[in-house]
Structures are given as C-alpha cells and as structure tokens.
Amino acid sequence: MSMATTMIAIKPLFSPLTHHRSSRNARLHHHTTRMPLSLNRVATRLATSLASAAAAPPSSAESLVDDFDPELPIEEALTPPSSWYTDPSFLDLELDRVFYRGWQAVGCTDQVKSPQDFFTGRLGNVEFVVCRDDNGKIRAFHNVCRHHASLLASGSGKKSCFVCPYHGWTYALNGALLRATRVHGIRNFDVKEFGLIPLKVATWGPFVLLNFEKDVSPDQEVESDIAAKEWTGSCVDILGNNCIDPSLTYLCRREYILECNWKVFCDNYLDGGYHVPYAHKGLASGLKLDSYSTTIHEKVSLQICEGGSTNNANDFDRLGAEALYAFIYPNFMINRYGPWMDTNLVLPLGPRKCRVIFDYFLKDSLKDDKNFVERSLQDSERVQMEDIVLCEGIQKGLESPAYCSGRYAPTVEIAMYHFHGLLYRNLKG
Numbered sequence: 001m002s003m004a005t006t007m008i009a010i011k012p013l014f015s016p017l018t019h020h021r022s023s024r025n026a027r028l029h030h031h032t033t034r035m036p037l038s039l040n041r042v043a044t045r046l047a048t049s050l051a052s053a054a055a056a057p058p059s060s061a062e063s064l065v066d067d068f069d070p071e072l073p074i075e076e077a078l079t080p081p082s083s084w085y086t087d088p089s090f091l092d093l094e095l096d097r098v099f100y101r102g103w104q105a106v107g108c109t110d111q112v113k114s115p116q117d118f119f120t121g122r123l124g125n126v127e128f129v130v131c132r133d134d135n136g137k138i139r140a141f142h143n144v145c146r147h148h149a150s151l152l153a154s155g156s157g158k159k160s161c162f163v164c165p166y167h168g169w170t171y172a173l174n175g176a177l178l179r180a181t182r183v184h185g186i187r188n189f190d191v192k193e194f195g196l197i198p199l200k201v202a203t204w205g206p207f208v209l210l211n212f213e214k215d216v217s218p219d220q221e222v223e224s225d226i227a228a229k230e231w232t233g234s235c236v237d238i239l240g241n242n243c244i245d246p247s248l249t250y251l252c253r254r255e256y257i258l259e260c261n262w263k264v265f266c267d268n269y270l271d272g273g274y275h276v277p278y279a280h281k282g283l284a285s286g287l288k289l290d291s292y293s294t295t296i297h298e299k300v301s302l303q304i305c306e307g308g309s310t311n312n313a314n315d316f317d318r319l320g321a322e323a324l325y326a327f328i329y330p331n332f333m334i335n336r337y338g339p340w341m342d343t344n345l346v347l348p349l350g351p352r353k354c355r356v357i358f359d360y361f362l363k364d365s366l367k368d369d370k371n372f373v374e375r376s377l378q379d380s381e382r383v384q385m386e387d388i389v390l391c392e393g394i395q396k397g398l399e400s401p402a403y404c405s406g407r408y409a410p411t412v413e414i415a416m417y418h419f420h421g422l423l424y425r426n427l428k429g
C-alpha cells in the first residue's frame with residue numbers, strides 16, 4: 001500500500017473514535033493549563049490526527065467520479081470508466097464515502113450464537129471483533145490493543161476475555177480493560193479510559209451489521225428494525241417476506257479471494273442473468289431465463305427467475321420453482337432458491353483484489369441429507385469458479401489500454417446501472 005493510500009485509509013478509522021473520546025477531549029481541553037506534558041502531547045497528537053481525518057480525499061479520485069454521468073438514460077449511458085476499477089485513490093474514496101458510512105453486513109448471528117463466541121474481520125483499514133458477552137449481548141469493537149496497537153484476536157472461536165498476544169493487556173468481553181501488565185510507576189493513567197473502542201452493532205434476521213460511521217458508547221443498543229431500515233432503505237418488508245426465512249439453518253461458509261476489483265463481482269451479479277447462458281451453461285439449464293425480471297428499490301435490487309425444465313431432477317431439487325437474487329447496496333447479496341439461501345459478502349482488499357464470503361443456509365429437514373448437501377454445494381462451487389474466471393478476466397480487460405468505458409444492455413442491466421448511480425451519488429458526498 002502506498003503512503004498516500006495509507007494516509008487516506010487512516011482517516012476514517014479516527015472518525016468512530018471522535019465521539020467516544022469527546023468527553024475525554026473536553027476534559028483535556030478544560031484542563032489545558034494544568035495538563036502534564038505527556039498528556040499535552042497526547043492531546044496534540046489526537047488533535048492532529050483528527051484534523052487529518054477531516055482532510056478532503058485526493059482531488060484525483062474526486063475527478064474520476066465525474067467520468068461517469070448518471071444523468072444519462074441507460075440507453076445512452078456509458079458504464080463507469082476503468083479507472084473506477086483500477087485506481088488506488090478511487091478505492092480510498094469508496095471506503096471513506098461508501099463503506100465507512102451506514103450499515104454494512106459483516107457476518108451472521110450463528111458465528112456469535114452463544115456467550116463468549118467471537119469472530120474477527122477487516123473492512124478497509126478497520127480491524128473489528130464481534131462477540132457475545134457473558135450476558136448474551138452482542139458487542140463489537142475495534143480489534144486493536146490500546147497499549148501498542150497489536151491486533152487482539154484473530155479468526156473466530158470462543159474466549160472469556162481478550163488477552164493481547166503482545167504484552168498481555170486483558171480486556172473483558174464488554175471492552176473494559178481488566179488488566180494492564182507491568183505498568184507500575186505509570187502516571188496519569190486511568191484504566192477506564194483505555195477500554196476497547198466500541199463499534200455500533202446490530203442484527204437483523206441472521207445477519208450481523210456494523211456501522212463504522214457513528215460514534216458509540218459501549219452500552220449503546222441499536223434496534224434491529226432501525227438498523228435494517230437504514231441498511232435496506234425501503235425494502236425491509238420485501239426482503240423479510242421473500243428472502244429471509246428464519247426457519248432455515250446455517251450450514252457452512254466458503255471464502256474466495258478474487259484478483260479483481262470488488263465492483264467487478266457486483267456488476268457480474270447485477271447483469272440481469274445476461275451472462276448466465278454463456279458462462280454458466282449448467283445453471284442455465286435449471287432456470288427459465290426468459291422469465292428474468294428486475295425490480296429496483298432505493299438501496300436494493302431484486303432479480304427473479306423461474307426454475308426451468310431440466311432433465312436433471314436434482315437441479316430442480318436444488319433450485320426450486322423460483323430463484324430470487326437480492327442485492328443490498330453496496331456489497332451484499334441474498335440468494336433464495338429451492339430449500340436454500342446463500343449470502344455473498346464482497347469485501348475490497350485492494351483496487352484489484354477482493355474477498356467474497358458465501359454463507360449457506362438450508363431447510364432444517366434437509367441438512368442431514370449428506371448426498372443432497374454435497375451435490376448442491378458442488379454445483380454452487382462450480383458456478384462460483386466459473387464466475388471467478390470471468391471476473392478475473394474482466395479485471396485484466398479493464399487494465400488494458402484498449403478499454404475505457406462500455407455500454408449497458410438497457411433491457412437487462414438496469415440493476416447494474418442503478419448500482420453505479422448509487423455509487424456516484426455517494427462518492428459525490
């Protein structure tokens with residue numbers, strides 16, 4: 001990562017801390033004249049950091065945004081230029097204005113089913129840990145030790161507390177600093193001021209959502225309905241009634257690293273089934289592609305396709321009579337078909353790299369049918385592998401001097417056009 005990238009990437013990290021520290025900052029400010037030198041330095045550094053956090057993103061990225069014109073009707077519009085998919089400063093702008101604002105899906109409730117369960121993750125430069133505390137409350141924190149910034153936890157599992165692997169500072173699952181090792185002689189140090197920095201967390205259905213934008217106190221609760229409305233815009237009921245079936249059981253997770261920009265995967269998802277007959281011949285035989293329809297909502301697009309006639313009864317068992325593909329802006333997809341639901345979370349890892357996490361849910365009565373489960377997952381995996389080859393090839397094409405912008409197929413790529421328009425509006429701030 002370049003220095004410029006690092007500086008921009010740091011910026012939003014401080015944003016969630018601002019309010020949390022504000023009472024402390026107010027105290028620091030109030031006592032300025034009597035402040036010990038070391039605390040003066042801390043205050044100065046914090047002020048400098050916050051000032052740089054408020055600095056504008058590079059103008060080069062801002063100017064790239066205007067290379068797309070969302071006002072043109074889809075019949076006349078050009079797709080966003082390749083720089084949106086290749087320029088590192090553009091990803092910084094996306095992190096700042098898209099991913100660090102509003103709610104983002106980061107995992108599912110099954111990962112924190114019982115007290116002391118936890119999982120970790122990263123979005124942009126934000127390392128986070130989500131856990132269920134001893135009282136059953138789900139909490140989320142920056143996964144960073146307050147001593148010298150070591151990452152505290154890794155992966156997922158069960159912990160009664162977070163012990164820093166570097167020097168052993170120990171935090172409770174509610175974020176409080178329980179133990180600071182070997183700090184005898186330290187002055188002006190209050191353990192209450194050095195708990196983990198909380199993040200706003202909510203759940204909706206089986207999904208865990210984080211909000212990196214707003215400041216939060218450790219005990220703040222967020223109503224799931226409020227978070228869901230903010231996350232999905234006007235689509236809570238539609239998704240609740242058509243996509244999210246609480247009777248489905250969480251089955252497993254598959255993760256893929258793709259050598260392409262995160263939007264390449266989203267675009268591929270949002271082309272209204274355009275690529276399916278060419279790139280997924282096996283899948284196409286199980287779908288009635290003529291029936292494909294797309295509905296656009298504020299932050300959600302819904303693509304629906306009927307199951308097709310197939311020679312293979314197993315295909316029909318897996319795909320059912322209708323497949324529903326819901327895209328929740330900016331990077332989350334819910335696929336409902338037959339007895340299955342799977343979700344796809346796309347996380348940028350760099351301008352040309354992303355991680356895609358698939359979580360699979362299945363009708364409870366079928367979860368022990370090993371043949372069916374294995375066959376279905378293999379079929380799904382085949383589609384993913386076909387998409388990965390496609391997406392990585394597209395990224396190479398985007399890097400070529402032969403390509404700048406493309407065109408939309410107006411009758412099928414309406415969801416992609418809507419996605420690009422939403423991005424444009426967010427990126428304009």
Ligand code: FES
Nearest residue numbers: 145147148164167
């Ligand atoms: S960095 Fe965590 S205890 Fe030192």
